[in-house]
Every structure is written in structure tokens, then in C-alpha cells.
Amino acid sequence: MQRLWRLGPGEVAWRDAPEPVIRAPHEAIVRPVAATTCDLDVMILRGTTPFTAPMALGHECVAEVVETGPEAAGLSPGQRVVVPWHVSCGACPRCRRRLPNTCSSFPPGAMFGMDVGGDFGSFFSDLVLVPHAAAMLVPLPRGLDPALCASASDNLPFGYELTVPYLAERPGADVLIVGGVGSVGLYAAAYAVAAGAGEVLYVDTDSDRLARAERCGARVQEGPPPRRTPRTYPITVDASGTEAGLRCAISSTEPEGMSASVGTHWGDVAFPMREMYAKGLHFYTGRGRGHPNIAAALAYVQDGRVDPAVAITDVVPFAEADRRLAAPAMKTVFVR
Ligand SMILES: [Zn+2]
Numbered sequence: 001m002q003r004l005w006r007l008g009p010g011e012v013a014w015r016d017a018p019e020p021v022i023r024a025p026h027e028a029i030v031r032p033v034a035a036t037t038c039d040l041d042v043m044i045l046r047g048t049t050p051f052t053a054p055m056a057l058g059h060e061c062v063a064e065v066v067e068t069g070p071e072a073a074g075l076s077p078g079q080r081v082v083v084p085w086h087v088s089c090g091a092c093p094r095c096r097r098r099l100p101n102t103c104s105s106f107p108p109g110a111m112f113g114m115d116v117g118g119d120f121g122s123f124f125s126d127l128v129l130v131p132h133a134a135a136m137l138v139p140l141p142r143g144l145d146p147a148l149c150a151s152a153s154d155n156l157p158f159g160y161e162l163t164v165p166y167l168a169e170r171p172g173a174d175v176l177i178v179g180g181v182g183s184v185g186l187y188a189a190a191y192a193v194a195a196g197a198g199e200v201l202y203v204d205t206d207s208d209r210l211a212r213a214e215r216c217g218a219r220v221q222e223g224p225p226p227r228r229t230p231r232t233y234p235i236t237v238d239a240s241g242t243e244a245g246l247r248c249a250i251s252s253t254e255p256e257g258m259s260a261s262v263g264t265h266w267g268d269v270a271f272p273m274r275e276m277y278a279k280g281l282h283f284y285t286g287r288g289r290g291h292p293n294i295a296a297a298l299a300y301v302q303d304g305r306v307d308p309a310v311a312i313t314d315v316v317p318f319a320e321a322d323r324r325l326a327a328p329a330m331k332t333v334f335v336r
């Protein structure tokens, strides 16, 4: 089978790889039918991260089940499923607390499409072996287009996670999103609007992303993140990848408000601790929890409240991934 590798700056190629084989009863083999880049992949491909080549990429896809072990209950060949970005067991205390992104049965950080704690396969591939498939795989709801939902592994439910649970605690609250890294800020805006936020302000320097945020129903502000916004927000999201964006989100959060950052800060950054202490700031950062939010995020897509296409730049044949990812767009979906 073929697997896509980033070999160096602007250099991406298909390489032969051994076909996966089921060796444990809980495993399944799937074939990605719609795969796309996470915002992090785009940064890696553009060479703006500390990640080094060679690297087999891809941790966002909708796949078709090809083969199942006897304990992969509820799955059958031909079924379409979302494969979460992380690798997890579904049974350890962390998975049972709905934190499979930190599953204790695998090395810390274990995921697809990145050699963290081992090589677990990658989604720009013909086939992928999925451990604990019954716990890991999320059936794609009937009628949903795999191309539209390729990001349901990671960036799409991350947008949900950064806004919807906080809006449930503060119904109708206003939300500030500082964009910049790519799709996650746009998805956060889409879910905030869909979940009934008051005003959703989206700040970015990129005119294409600003137009897309406007299509989500956000009010947009063009330009670099200000030191702080003229008024404060109960919920703020730093999806900028910059220290200035993180600082803007924190300083624009109202007392006892919630500020979340999607990360992609590649070094230590200074926190305004005195200000955060004085006003009582709740802060979260992480890679997103993945599995626990996938079905809930897709429910918004199924009933038309969120359109994942707001962040999709184009949809092209799978075989073109080597050429297209040498100079990646924000979110190209590769289909077969
Ligand atoms: Zn990702």
C-alpha cells in the first residue's frame, strides 16, 4: 500500500509501506475515503514548526471499515466511520473520564500521523490499523458527506469543544475569537453562533479567513490582535498561534471568564499572572479531546446549524495529495 511522507521543505511523496494486519481481536483495518490536514499539519508542511522530516502525515479522516477483529463489536465492512486523531483504549480510568486524548494504555501523546510514542499509522494512506476499534471509531451519521466531515477527527470537534460547553454554562454569552492558525478559529466561531452566543467577534489579519468567519455569522475585525478589546468577553479563544493573540484573549476576558487556547505556541510564553490573578481567569489549553465531542459536533452538521465547508478550501482526488500538500492550502480535502 501507499503512504504519504513529508520528506523536507516543500517535498512530499507517496512511498510503499507494508499493509497492516489484524493481530489482536479488538483491532480493525480502515481505508480513509476523505482525509484532510489539521491546522498543525499545514504548519508542519510549511516548515514553521520544530517538527522535523521525514514524517508520515494525516490524522483527520472519514474512513470505510475494511476488516474487523472478533471484538470490534458493532462495526462491519463498508461502514463509514470517523477516526479520532488520538489513539486510545476506551477502558482505562482516563478514557472512562472521557479523556481519551490522554489514554493511559498508550505512551503519552500517542496519535495517528505523528511519531509520538510510536508509529500508529497515518491517514494519507491506503489502509490504517485502528486498535480498540469499537471504542475508537465513530459511525458517520447517515446522509453526511465524508468530504464535508473529514475534519471530524480533530479540528471540527475542537471548535465545538472550545465554545459549546462554555456557552452551556453561560447561555447567550458573547465570545471573542482571535484567529490565525487556520480552521479551528473558524469552527469555534461557527459553533459559538450555532450554540446561541450573543456577539461573536472574530479578529484576524487574513481577508479570506475573515470572509469565512463572516459567513459563520461572526462580526469580524481586521488587523493584528489588539492589546485588549475595548470591552471584555465571558468566553475568549486564542486560535492565533502568537503570543500577542494569546495575550489579547487573556486580557479581553471578563472577571471569572473562560479563556482557551488551541496552542501551537512552540516555546514558552509569558503569562500576565497578576492580571489573571486579580480578575480570576479560567484557562485551558490542549490538543482537543477528540472522541467524546465527535458525535455531538456532527449533530450540529446533520441538522444544518454548522457547515464544515466554511473552512474547506478545496476537494480533490486522493492521489493528488503529494502535489497539493507540497504547498498546502488551509484545508484541502482528498477523496476517493
Ligand atoms: Zn490535529
Ligand SMILES: [Zn+2]
Residues within 6 Å of the ligand: 088, 089, 090, 091, 092, 093, 094, 095, 096, 100, 103, 104, 105
Ligand atoms: Zn484508555
